[in-house]
């Protein structure tokens with residue numbers, strides 16, 4: 206017979222472990238929620254079927270079916286291979302996001318679905334990335350005793366993409382069905398790096414809390430990340446082993462970082478990659494983009510539509526109108542001043558123009574207006590990985606991108622921005638603004654790509670009419686002070 210003490214002790218231990226496991230699940234949810242990764246759990250676990258690859262398969266595949274030619278020719282779109290993870294549950298609503306940037310017969314890559322009824326998706330459209338079904342990985346899920354088995358399929362997508370053996374592949378870019386990629390910019394940015402070396406390129410989250418919970422040194426998967434061919438080849442050799450070594454790592458992008466770190470490689474940050482762990486109206490963020498080419502946007506169906514009076518999809522397609530003409534300038538911020546009227550004008554090319562009723566230093570205008578929230582609404586400052594400004598400190602008059610065309614002379618591109626209605630911000634005192642009568646902005650930019658990332662362009666205000674302002678973008682002169 207057990208003594209009361211030992212019974213008590215047993216109960217206590219049981220309660221404690223129950224508490225621990227409840228607590229663990231709670232922490233897991235909380236942690237995942239911090240970065241929107243919970244969203245993927247919800248989508249990707251929706252199917253009843255096992256969602257992981259058949260582990261037998263991996264060990265038979267030979268890593269180099271692809272012909273890898275180490276030449277020094279410039280990197281172009283055919284050297285990039287995209288691995289996009291989706292699910293039967295999420296594909297239908299997300300397909301239009303991929304269609305917005307995918308170029309049939311130009312971009313290379315694959316879209317991975319889990320198992321489930323996909324009758325309604327067939328025949329698979331030629332305009333979408335080629336369909337692949339993730340292998341069954343239930344065995345690996347069991348063997349690894351992974352705390353978040355759902356994450357295994359996402360990690361293994363690297364291997365499944367690589368083993369397709371695309372000839373001449375230099376870079377594998379991994380993302381989700383709601384990662385919007387700006388392909389021309391990826392080509393230009395990756396061209397700066399030596400694809401014959403080991404590279405892991407992406408970005409951390411915008412919110413401090415996500416990085417604190419996961420890692421300041423990992424690429425967040427929704428924004429996407431690129432692995433150079435040699436690094437991808439090295440990782441897939443023992444990807445299953447790597448997954449098994451870290452059964453306690455709860456998110457797929459952190460597992461990838463563990464695997465990359467095992468090879469002695471660290472993250473190379475590209476500031477144009479955006480996980481968008483933000484909520485609400487992200488227009489302030491997109492209007493003060495880091496001085497770096499825009500590479501990706503994510504979570505566009507979680508934030509408010511980025512253009513007023515358009516839905517999320519229409520907004521994405523609308524941004525693509527500018528992206529399809531000149532990605533090199535997309536969201537690049539140019540600041541210029543009208544000294545007599547005391548206006549500061551901040552242009553986010555292809556997206557917005559803000560006119561301020563004061564001369565504000567470029568340093569301040571580079572800080573996003575805090576029109577948004579952190580993904581975790583209860584986050585305390587410091588919330589973001591960048592400085593922000595209060596929306597009511599100097600409320601600007603706001604214009605959003607409307608259209609793009611060639612100038613009549615044909616040697617410039619004209620983007621037109623219209624006054625936003627209703628106004629984007631609600632400030633208690635709403636003084637009249639000396640630019641209130643302006644309803645339209647036209648920005649003239651060169652037809653040549655903007656490749657000089659070390660320095661922004663400069664803008665000349667060419668005309669202020671009764672309701673229109675025209676600005677011409679140009680290369681800044683040597684020593685020119687923007688002020």
Ligand SMILES: *[C@@H]1O[C@H](CO)[C@@H](O)[C@H](O)[C@H]1NC(C)=O
Nearest residue numbers: 276278279280281282283284
């Ligand atoms: C990309 O570059 C390769 C040489 O590395 C060339 O053979 C190929 O035609 C180029 N493709 C495109 C689409 O420019």
Ligand SMILES: *[C@@H]1O[C@H](CO)[C@@H](O)[C@H](O)[C@H]1NC(C)=O
Nearest residue numbers: 308309310311330331332333
């Ligand atoms: C892609 O190329 C193939 C073969 O050249 C062609 O049959 C197909 O129609 C093309 N698809 C699209 C969407 O252009």
Ligand SMILES: *[C@@H]1O[C@H](CO)[C@@H](O)[C@H](O)[C@H]1NC(C)=O
Nearest residue numbers: 530609610611612615616652
């Ligand atoms: C603008 O000009 C470029 C060539 O300079 C041409 O390819 C493009 O189709 C033109 N766009 C429009 C809208 O006319």
Ligand SMILES: *[C@@H]1O[C@H](CO)[C@@H](O)[C@H](O)[C@H]1NC(C)=O
Nearest residue numbers: 486627628629630631632633
């Ligand atoms: C702005 O204020 C009005 C009236 O107080 C309110 O109805 C509206 O919801 C506010 N808009 C925003 C974006 O906060």
